[in-house]
Each structure stands twice: as C-alpha cells, then as structure tokens.
Amino acid sequence: MDKNLFQRLTTSELDSYTGEIEHAVENHAHWLNNINRSLLCHTAPDPADLATEPHLHCHFGRWYHGIDHPSLLRLPEFETIGPLHEAMHKTAHTLLAAQQQGRPFDPATYEQLLQLSDELRQKLGQLRSGFKHNMNLVSLLMGKVFENAAEGVLITDPHGVILSVNHAFSEFTGYAADEAIGNTPALLRSGRQSEAFYRHMWLTLQNEGQWEGEIWNRRKDGKHYLEWLTISGVRDESGTITHYVAVFSDITSEKENEERLYHLAHYDLLTDLPNRMLFYDRLRQGLLRARRNKRHVAVMFLDLDGFKQVNDELGHPAGDELLRQVARRLSGVLRASDTVARFGGDEFTVSVPDLAPDDDISRVAQKIIEAVAKPYYLGSHRVQVTTSVGISLFPLHGDDPDTLITHADMAMYETKKAGKNSYRFFDAVLRSEV
Numbered sequence: 001m002d003k004n005l006f007q008r009l010t011t012s013e014l015d016s017y018t019g020e021i022e023h024a025v026e027n028h029a030h031w032l033n034n035i036n037r038s039l040l041c042h043t044a045p046d047p048a049d050l051a052t053e054p055h056l057h058c059h060f061g062r063w064y065h066g067i068d069h070p071s072l073l074r075l076p077e078f079e080t081i082g083p084l085h086e087a088m089h090k091t092a093h094t095l096l097a098a099q100q101q102g103r104p105f106d107p108a109t110y111e112q113l114l115q116l117s118d119e120l121r122q123k124l125g126q127l128r129s130g131f132k133h134n135m136n137l138v139s140l141l142m143g144k145v146f147e148n149a150a151e152g153v154l155i156t157d158p159h160g161v162i163l164s165v166n167h168a169f170s171e172f173t174g175y176a177a178d179e180a181i182g183n184t185p186a187l188l189r190s191g192r193q194s195e196a197f198y199r200h201m202w203l204t205l206q207n208e209g210q211w212e213g214e215i216w217n218r219r220k221d222g223k224h225y226l227e228w229l230t231i232s233g234v235r236d237e238s239g240t241i242t243h244y245v246a247v248f249s250d251i252t253s254e255k256e257n258e259e260r261l262y263h264l265a266h267y268d269l270l271t272d273l274p275n276r277m278l279f280y281d282r283l284r285q286g287l288l289r290a291r292r293n294k295r296h297v298a299v300m301f302l303d304l305d306g307f308k309q310v311n312d313e314l315g316h317p318a319g320d321e322l323l324r325q326v327a328r329r330l331s332g333v334l335r336a337s338d339t340v341a342r343f344g345g346d347e348f349t350v351s352v353p354d355l356a357p358d359d360d361i362s363r364v365a366q367k368i369i370e371a372v373a374k375p376y377y378l379g380s381h382r383v384q385v386t387t388s389v390g391i392s393l394f395p396l397h398g399d400d401p402d403t404l405i406t407h408a409d410m411a412m413y414e415t416k417k418a419g420k421n422s423y424r425f426f427d428a429v430l431r432s433e434v
Contacts, residue, residue, distance in 0.1 A: 013097070027058070027060060028058075028060065028088075028117065028120065028121070030290035031058060032113075032117055033095055035092050035095070035096070036114070037097060037261075038096060038099070039095060039096070039105065039110070041261070042099070043261070045096045045100075045255075049089070049092055049096055050061070050093060050097065050100070054089040054090070054092070054093050055085050055086040055088075055089035055090070058089070060085065061085060061089075062150055064081065064082065065082075078127060078431060080126065081120065081123050081127060082115075084116060084119055084120045085120055087116050088113065088116040088117055091112050091113045091116060092113055094109055095109055095110060095113065123390065125159055126202065127357070128399060141241070148392055150173075151166055151168055151247050151248060151249045152165070152166065152168045152169035152173065152227075152247070152248045152249070152250075153165065153166040153168065153242055153245065153246070153248075154169055154180065154185065154245075154246045155244070155245050155246075156184070156185070156243065156244045156246070157241075157243060157244075158241050158242060158243070158244070159415055160184045160244065161182065161183075161184055161233065162180050162181050162182065162184065162185065162187075163181065163243070163348065164177070164181065165177050165180045165181070172219070172225075172227075172248070172250055173188060173217070173219050173220060174219045174220030174221055175187065175220050178205040179220075185246065185325045188217040188218055188219075189217065189218065190216040190217050190218040190224045191218075192216040193215060193216065199426065201231075205231060205233060205244070209232065209233040209235070209241075210230070210231065210232045210233065211229075211230075211231045212228070212230040212231070212239070213228075214227070214228060214229075214251070215227055215229050217309070225250050225252045226251050226252045226255050227249060227250055227251060227252075228248060228249050228251050229246060229247070229248040230246070230247050230248070231244055231245070231246045232244070232246075233315075234247050265277070266278040268342040270320055270323060270324065270341050270342070271323055271324050271326075273327050273330075273340055273341050273342045273348075274339055274340070274341040275342065276341065276343055276344070276349075277347055278339075279290070279339060279343070279351065280401050281298070282351060283299065283339070283401045283404070283405075284401055286351055286353035286354070287394055287399070287400070287401070289353065289354065290353060290354070290394055290395075293354075295353070295354050295355060295356065296356070296357060296359070296394060296395070297351060297352065297353045297354075297355065297394040297404075298350075298351070298352040298361040298364070298391060298392070298393055299349065299350070299352075299391070299392045299393075299394070299405060299407075299408045300349065300350040300351075300352070300364075300365060300367070300389050300390065300391050300393075300408055300423075301343075301347070301348075301349055301389070301390045301391075301405065301408035301409045301411070301412040302330075302347065302348040302349070302350065302372075302387045302389050303346060303347050303388050303390070303412055303416070304326065304346040304347075304372070304385050304386070304387050305385060305386040305387060305388055305421060306384070306386065307319065307346040307385055307417075308346075310378075310383050310385065313395075314378060314381055314383070318378045318381065321378050322378060322385070323346065323381065325376050326348070326376075326385075327340070327342065327348075329372060329374075330348060330371070330372070331349070332371065333364075333367045333368055334350065334352075334364070334368075337353060337354060338350060338352050338353070339351045349405065349408070350368070352364060361393070362391075362423065365391060365423040366423070368389060369386070369387060369389060369421060369422065369423065371415065372385065372386060372387040373385075373386050386420060386421035387421070388412050388415040388420045388421065388422065388423075389412060389415060389422070389423035389424070390407075390408045390409060390410065390411030390412030390413070390414065390415055390423070390424055390425075391408055391411055391423060391424070391425045391426065392405075392407035392411065392425070392426045393425070394403045397425075397426045407426040408423065408426065410426060411424045411425055411426040411427075412424070
C-alpha cells in the first residue's frame with residue numbers, strides 16, 4: 001500500500017474521517033436501542049455490556065482509548081468525551097445488572113442514561129467541528145483509524161486488485177494480509193448473489209462513486225456470513241478514481257436477532273404457528289390480492305371438542321403437547337399459501353386465499369376434521385379430540401378481516417350446537433343475529 005495514501009487525500013478523506021465520528025454517533029444510537037431492547041423486552045444483553053469496564057469494549061471506546069497523538073489529546077472536546085462515555089456505559093451496566101438480578105427497574109437511573117447519551121452526542125458533534133478546523137491532524141490520524149477500525153477495511157486499485165487490508169479484515173474473513181493482497185474481493189464471494197447483483201454494484205460505483213448494502217460473503221473456512229458493506233471511490237484532483245475503499249461489518253448475529261424478535265412478535269410460543277397479529281396481516285394481504293384478481297378467500301374458525309377434558313384430567317403439559325400435535329396436523333393438510341394460526345386457547349384460524357368461485361372449500365374443511373379426529377398419544381395416554389369448524393367467504397360474507405373472522409366464529413358455534421365434529425358456513429340466518 002502507498003504509505004502516503006491517507007496523507008494525500010484532502011476533502012473527500014476529511015469527510016470520510018468526520019464520518020467516522022458520525023458513525024460513532026450512529027453506533028451509540030444503535031447501542032442504546034439494544035440496551036432498550038434488553039431492558040424492555042428482557043432479551044439477553046451483550047456480554048460486553050456486563051463486563052467490568054464496558055466502555056473499553058465498544059467500537060468507539062476501542063478507537064478513543066487507542067489514540068495517542070498529543071495534538072488530539074489536548075483538544076478540549078476530546079478530553080471531555082472520555083468521562084462521559086465511561087459514565088454512560090457504567091449507567092447501562094447498572095441497569096442491566098439490576099435486571100439480571102431480578103431487581104426492579106429504576107426510572108431515575110434510566111433517565112440519567114438518556115441524559116449522558118445526549119451529552120455525548122453533543123460533544124461528538126463539537127469534536128467533529130474541531131476536526132474540520134485541523135486538516136493536518138486529520139491527515140496524521142487517518143492511518144491510525146485504518147489500523148484500529150473495528151470494521152474490516154480493504155483498499156483496492158481502480159481495477160479492484162487489493163492493495164491493503166486492516167487487522168479487522170483478517171479477523172472477520174480468516175485471510176491474512178499477504179493472502180488477500182494481490183487478489184480481488186472475489187476471493188470472498190459466497191455464490192449467494194447473482195452476477196447481475198455484482199454488475200449493478202459496479203455500475204452504481206462508476207456512476208455515483210459509492211455503493212452500500214447487505215451482502216453474503218464467505219470466510220476462508222468456507223462459512224458464510226452477512227455483512228454491511230460500503231464501497232467508496234477515491235478520486236484525484238482531475239476526478240479520476242485512484243482507489244476504492246471498502247468498509248464492512250459482520251451483521252450476521254444482528255440479523256439473526258432481528259429475525260428472532262420478529263418471530264417472537266408474530267408466532268405463537270407454544271405451537272410455533274402464526275399468531276393473531278400475523279394471521280390478520282396475511283389475511284389482509286390475501287383480501288387485497290383477491291379484490292385485484294377477482295378471486296375468493298375462505299376463513300375458518302376452529303375450536304377443539306373435548307380439549308378441556310384432556311387438560312383437566314391429564315394436566316396442562318399434556319394439554320400443551322396436544323395443541324402442538326394438532327398444530328402440526330393442521331399445517332400438514334394445508335397448502336403452503338394457506339395460513340393456519342393459533343388464535344388463543346384451543347382455537348385456531350385458517351385462511352385459504354386465491355380461490356376460484358367454483359372451488360369447493362368444504363373438501364378442505366373435511367380434511368381438517370378428519371386429520372384432527374385421529375388418535376393422539378400423550379406419553380402413555382391415548383386420547384381423541386375433534387374439531388368444530390365455521391366458515392366464512394370473501395366477498396359473500398364480508399370484505400374485511402374482522403367481519404370474516406367474526407362470521408366464521410359464529411358459524412363455528414352453530415356447528416357446536418348441531419353436534420360438533422363438523423363444519424358449517426355462515427348464512428343469512430346467522431347474519432340477522434349479529
């Protein structure tokens with residue numbers, strides 16, 4: 001790598017470096033979101049936030065405490081940041097530790113955390129302004145940023161040949177610097193993106209000078225990981241691109257956590273079926289498509305016959321296992337495009353979208369009834385339950401989720417009255433009772 005590269009870059013690299021401070025602000029906002037999530041949703045906190053000195057483990061803390069340049073250390077804006085940053089992390093540590101120990105939430109301590117976070121954000125803004133008035137300092141520190149960055153960084157020539165990588169790059173990918181230098185970033189390709197994806201990436205780089213987004217790459221050991229990647233073109237005074245700088249962070253765990261939180265919010269914990277919220281959302285989408293394509297949608301409301309007796313005689317664990325087995329059977333008799341949800345207790349709902357006017361939905365209802373009626377084995381016990389089903393149809397019986405579900409529920413109760421273990425459609429007689 002050209003050792004003077006960072007010193008040669010002027011305005012664009014100043015913006016890039018002050019962007020490092022802006023990234024610290026964003027990073028701490030993201031960190032505060034994670035703290036909020038842990039405190040409000042009772043999710044497991046990051047072990048680093050429970051460490052003895054948590055302020056040394058975050059991205060900004062590693063950068064801040066790694067700085068040894070006298071000119072920067074003497075800046076008043078720089079000196080005030082350290083104590084604020086440390087106090088903020090220790091306050092978060094106090095809140096998380098209290099939660100881990102089962103102690104009540106302390107609003108005053110949380111308010112202190114928010115105040116410290118606001119103060120730190122203001123001081124970082126002042127530090128950023130200080131950098132803009134000290135170009136020489138920025139130039140001297142660019143190499144330090146490259147070495148100490150928590151994100152992986154690689155620099156290529158205009159043709160994409162790797163000239164330099166930092167230590168974090170090697171930690172993330174498993175490739176030592178001498179293995180990467182001289183290769184191209186194709187070394188990391190996972191095969192999960194198409195050639196069209198890469199053509200679009202390079203076209204964007206050529207036209208706009210920057211590209212960013214999620215991308216799956218592959219480590220040296222063959223494992224795939226998801227990263228957030230930003231690639232920027234560096235131009236000389238004539239406007240010609242002389243280098244590309246790529247900065248990336250591994251977001252695999254973050255993405256997995258997001259997916260887990262989504263799953264917790266939208267799926268039933270016991271049966272792993274969609275919950276009421278997700279059922280409503282899918283039904284709304286199905287109705288939109290049906291209106292557009294002039295199709296029908298069926299909604300079924302199911303209630304188990306005999307479940308209470310099993311629950312009372314064999315206990316709640318047996319009742320829970322019975323619900324799980326029913327859920328699996330219902331999923332097994334429906335199409336992938338259909339949705340079965342646990343609505344609550346021993347009640348389930350089913351939406352069957354994209355029906356032609358002459359499709360016989362009663363055949364689906366009969367398959368459900370037969371599947372549920374087969375014997376269940378709960379430990380050493382053999383039990384049998386049945387289901388009563390009510391059916392409503394869009395657009396005949398309603399044109400919104402609430403109406404269709406209510407009408408299917410009413411039809412289900414008529415099935416119960418008529419002897420159970422069967423199905424019934426909502427009809428005009430029931431409508432008059434609404």
